[in-house]
Amino acid sequence: MSMRDDYQNLSDLLQDVVSATEAFHGALPERPVAARKRTGGPSTDLPGHGIGGKAALREFLDQFGGDLSGSVGSRYFGFVTGGATPASIAGDWLAGAVDQNVASPGDSVAVAITVQALNWLKQLFNLPEASYDGAFTTGATGANFACLLAAREWAGEKAGYDIARKGLAGGPPIAIYSACPHASFVKVARFSGLGEDSIHAIARIGNTEEMDPNALEAALASAPADQQKIVCASAGTVTTTAFDDLVSIGSICRRYGAWLHVDGAFGLFARTVPELAGRTSGIEMADSITVDGHKWLNVPYDSGFYFTRRVDLIERAAGGLPAYLDVESDGLPHYINRVLEGSQRFRALPVWMTLCAYGADGVRETVRANVDQAAKLAAFLRDSPQFELLSPTTLNVVCFRGLPPDGVENADAWNKLLLAELNAGGTAFMTPGAYGGKGGIRAAFSNWQTRDEDLDQTIVALQTAHEAATRKGSLAA
Numbered sequence: 001m002s003m004r005d006d007y008q009n010l011s012d013l014l015q016d017v018v019s020a021t022e023a024f025h026g027a028l029p030e031r032p033v034a035a036r037k038r039t040g041g042p043s044t045d046l047p048g049h050g051i052g053g054k055a056a057l058r059e060f061l062d063q064f065g066g067d068l069s070g071s072v073g074s075r076y077f078g079f080v081t082g083g084a085t086p087a088s089i090a091g092d093w094l095a096g097a098v099d100q101n102v103a104s105p106g107d108s109v110a111v112a113i114t115v116q117a118l119n120w121l122k123q124l125f126n127l128p129e130a131s132y133d134g135a136f137t138t139g140a141t142g143a144n145f146a147c148l149l150a151a152r153e154w155a156g157e158k159a160g161y162d163i164a165r166k167g168l169a170g171g172p173p174i175a176i177y178s179a180c181p182h183a184s185f186v187k188v189a190r191f192s193g194l195g196e197d198s199i200h201a202i203a204r205i206g207n208t209e210e211m212d213p214n215a216l217e218a219a220l221a222s223a224p225a226d227q228q229k230i231v232c233a234s235a236g237t238v239t240t241t242a243f244d245d246l247v248s249i250g251s252i253c254r255r256y257g258a259w260l261h262v263d264g265a266f267g268l269f270a271r272t273v274p275e276l277a278g279r280t281s282g283i284e285m286a287d288s289i290t291v292d293g294h295k296w297l298n299v300p301y302d303s304g305f306y307f308t309r310r311v312d313l314i315e316r317a318a319g320g321l322p323a324y325l326d327v328e329s330d331g332l333p334h335y336i337n338r339v340l341e342g343s344q345r346f347r348a349l350p351v352w353m354t355l356c357a358y359g360a361d362g363v364r365e366t367v368r369a370n371v372d373q374a375a376k377l378a379a380f381l382r383d384s385p386q387f388e389l390l391s392p393t394t395l396n397v398v399c400f401r402g403l404p405p406d407g408v409e410n411a412d413a414w415n416k417l418l419l420a421e422l423n424a425g426g427t428a429f430m431t432p433g434a435y436g437g438k439g440g441i442r443a444a445f446s447n448w449q450t451r452d453e454d455l456d457q458t459i460v461a462l463q464t465a466h467e468a469a470t471r472k473g474s475l476a477a
C-alpha cells in the first residue's frame with residue numbers, strides 16, 4: 001500500500017482513529033487503570049513492505065490496545081498526571097495533522113498563536129504580562145532547564161563573563177540555594193554544567209518541606225562576595241504540596257542580589273482560584289517560573305512552559321541565527337532561541353484550544369474539584385483505623401500509608417505490598433510516597449474527569465487492598 005493511496009483515503013483512516021479513540025475513552029470507566037505488566041517487548045522484523053495505515057492501526061490496536069494505561073481516566077492518581085480535555089485532544093490532533101514548526105516565524109500563524117497562548121497563560125496565572133516572556137517546552141524539566149540556563153547566563157553577566165561562549169571553567173563561582181528542589185531541577189543542575197553539588201540545601205521550617213527564609217538569609221549573608229547566587233523556590237512540592245514563602249524569599253533575593261527561580265509545575269494552578277492564590281503571593285518577584293501544561297492544565301503530553309523577566313539571556317546563550325534561519329520575523333520571537341529544541345511542535349494549539357473552549361473558569365473548576373476530592377480522601381484516611389496520613393493534605397496530593405496487621409515489623413515493605421495490591425486491582429492507580437521517614441502511598445488529583453463517585457470506588461478499592469495485604473502480610477510474618 002502506498003502513501004499516496006493512503007492519503008487519498010485519509011478521511012477513512014482518520015475515521016478509524018476516531019472510532020478507536022471513542023472506544024478507548026468509552027472503556028475507561030471499566031478498564032483496569034494500569035496496564036497488565038508485559039515482560040519483554042514484541043520482537044518482529046521491520047516490515048520491508050507496508051500494509052497501509054488502516055491495517056497498521058488495526059495491528060497496533062489488536063496487539064497492544066489492551067495494554068495501554070488508563071492514565072487519562074478519572075481514577076489514575078499516580079505522579080501528577082493530569083487528563084486531557086476534549087478541546088485539547090482536538091488541538092493536539094490538529095497540531096500533528098497540520099505539522100507546523102514554530103521554531104521560526106515568517107511562514108505560519110502558528111508563532112503568533114504561540115505568543116497569544118503564552119499571554120493567555122500569564123493572564124490565567126495573574127502574572128504581569130509585559131514583564132514576563134517565555135516559551136513552550138516539553139514539560140517542567142525542559143522549563144527548569146531553560147530557566148537555569150537564563151540564571152547561569154545572568155550569573156556570568158554580573159561577573160562580566162560570557163559563560164555560553166567561554167564555558168564555566170573560567171567563570172564566577174555559582175551556587176544554587178534550595179530547600180526541596182524537584183528531582184528534575186537536580187537533573188538540570190547536572191545537565192547545565194553547574195553540577196548537583198552546586199545546590200546548597202537550605203533548612204526547612206519544622207518538619208515541613210517549606211524553605212526557612214531565615215536560613216536562606218543566613219546562607220546568602222555568609223556566602224563569598226564573588227559568588228553568584230541562584231535561589232530555587234517551590235510553589236507546590238510533589239509530596240506535601242508545600243509552598244515556599246515567596247514574599248520573604250523574594251525580598252531576601254533582592255537584598256542579596258540573587259536570581260529567584262520558582263518551580264510551580266502544578267502548584268502555580270493554586271493561583272487560578274482566589275481562595276488559594278495567596279500561597280503564591282510574591283511570585284511577581286521571580287526572575288523565572290516553571291509551569292507544566294500536561295499536568296493540571298489537562299492538555300496531552302508533552303506540554304510545559306516557562307516565563308522569565310530576562311528572556312534575552314536565553315536568546316543570547318542560544319547564540320545568533322545561522323543565515324538559513326534568519327527569516328523575516330515581524331517582531332515575533334524565534335522560539336528556536338528560547339529552548340533546547342530547534343524544530344518545535346505546535347504545542348501552543350492544544351493549550352489555545354482548551355483555554356478558548358473552557359476559559360479560565362474551566363481551569364478553576366477542575367482545580368477546585370480536585371482540591372476538594374483530595375480533602376475528602378484525606379478525611380476518610382484520617383478517620384479510618386486502617387490508614388494514617390503521613391502529612392496534612394493542603395492541595396491536591398494525599399500522602400498516607402496503611403497500618404499493617406500485628407506482627408508485621410516492616411511497615412514500609414508492607415505498604416509496598418498494599419500499593420501493589422491496590423494497583424493490581426485495577427480500580428485505582430497510585431504511586432509510592434514517603435514522608436517523615438515513613439514509606440507509604442501518594443495519590444495526586446489532577447484530572448478534570450474525576451468525580452466524587454470515583455472517590456467512593458477508590459475508597460472501597462483501598463479497603464479491599466488493605467484486607468488482601470493484611471492476609472498476605474500475616475502469612476509472611
Ligand SMILES: *Cc1c(COP(=O)(O)O)cnc(C)c1O
Pocket residue numbers: 080138139140141142182184185236237238263264265266292304
Ligand atoms: C512534574 C514536576 C516537574 C517535572 O515535570 P515534567 O513535566 O515531568 O518534566 C518539575 N517540578 C515539579 C514541581 C513537578 O511537579
